[in-house]
Each structure stands twice: as C-alpha cells, then as structure tokens.
Amino acid sequence: MRKLMQSPFENDPFCLLLEAFKELYPEKAGNFQAIWNPDIKDGFGRTGFGDGKPPLIELNANEPVVIQIETFAHELAHAAVGIEAEHGKEWRKAFDKIHDRYEKLCEELFCESEEWGKSEDH
Numbered sequence: 001m002r003k004l005m006q007s008p009f010e011n012d013p014f015c016l017l018l019e020a021f022k023e024l025y026p027e028k029a030g031n032f033q034a035i036w037n038p039d040i041k042d043g044f045g046r047t048g049f050g051d052g053k054p055p056l057i058e059l060n061a062n063e064p065v066v067i068q069i070e071t072f073a074h075e076l077a078h079a080a081v082g083i084e085a086e087h088g089k090e091w092r093k094a095f096d097k098i099h100d101r102y103e104k105l106c107e108e109l110f111c112e113s114e115e116w117g118k119s120e121d122h
Contacts, residue, residue: 010109011109011110013065013069013106014068014069014072016102016105016106016109017069017072017073017076017098017102018076019105020098020101020102020104020105021076021079021080021098023101024080024094024097024098024101025080025094028079028080031054031055031079032047032054032055032056032057032079033054033055033056033057034056034057034058034059034072034075035056035057035058035059036058036059036060036061036068037058037059037060037061038060038061038062040058040059040060040061040062043060044059044060044063044067044068044070044071044074045057045058045059045060045068045071045072045074045075046058046075047075047078047079047083049082049083055078055079057072057075057076057078057079058075059071059072059075073095073098073099073102074095076094076098077091077092077094077095077098078091080094080098081094
C-alpha cells in the first residue's frame with residue numbers, strides 16, 4: 001500500500017476521524033485504503049473487502065464534505081468489524097465508538113484550546 005500525504009491542517013475532519021479510529025482499533029489502522037470516487041452514482045460510499053486484500057473505503061466525491069465525514073465514520077466502522085457484521089449490533093457499537101471519540105477530539109481541539117481566537121486577519 002502506498003504512503004499517502006498527511007493533511008497539513010490540524011483541524012482536518014478526516015484526519016480527526018482517522019485519529020479516533022487509530023486510537024480505538026490500532027491493529028486495523030494501517031490495514032485499509034480510502035479514496036474519493038467521483039464515479040459512485042448509487043450512494044454516499046462503500047467499503048470493499050477483497051480476498052486477502054485490505055478493505056477499500058470509497059467516498060462519493062460528488063457529495064458535500066459534511067456528508068463525506070459521516071460516511072467516512074460509517075465506512076471506518078465496516079473496516080473495524082468486517083463484512084460479516086453488516087449493519088448489526090457489532091457494527092453499530094463500532095460506529096458509535098468512532099463517532100464518540102471523534103466528537104471528543106473535536107471538543108478537545110476546538111473548545112479547550114487557549115489559542116482559539118488568537119489570529120490576525122490579513
């Protein structure tokens with residue numbers, strides 16, 4: 001799997017979701033690939049599971065970013081629990097854990113920072 005560029009933005013929501021996933025599922029963190037796919041016509045995203053291959057998460061590149069963030073969390077839950085879990089209890093538990101940790105990271109970054117509000121307009 002190729003090494004992808006990391007975001008230069010501290011507040012990148014996709015990186016924050018990935019950080020939540022890494023904390024909760026460290027053994028699975030490097031075992032998937034995620035891409036934006038402009039050719040998806042029938043949904044927000046999908047996770048493919050190939051024989052002996054890491055899961056491939058595809059997000060619909062035509063959807064607004066706010067939708068893609070929720071979709072990425074949804075698909076990360078599939079990557080965490082596997083195809084067999086479908087949208088059952090195990091998947092729901094993984095999704096809730098990822099979402100809750102993401103929310104906590106956002107809270108820590110945006111609500112508890114003393115740097116908030118210390119910027120200059122140019």
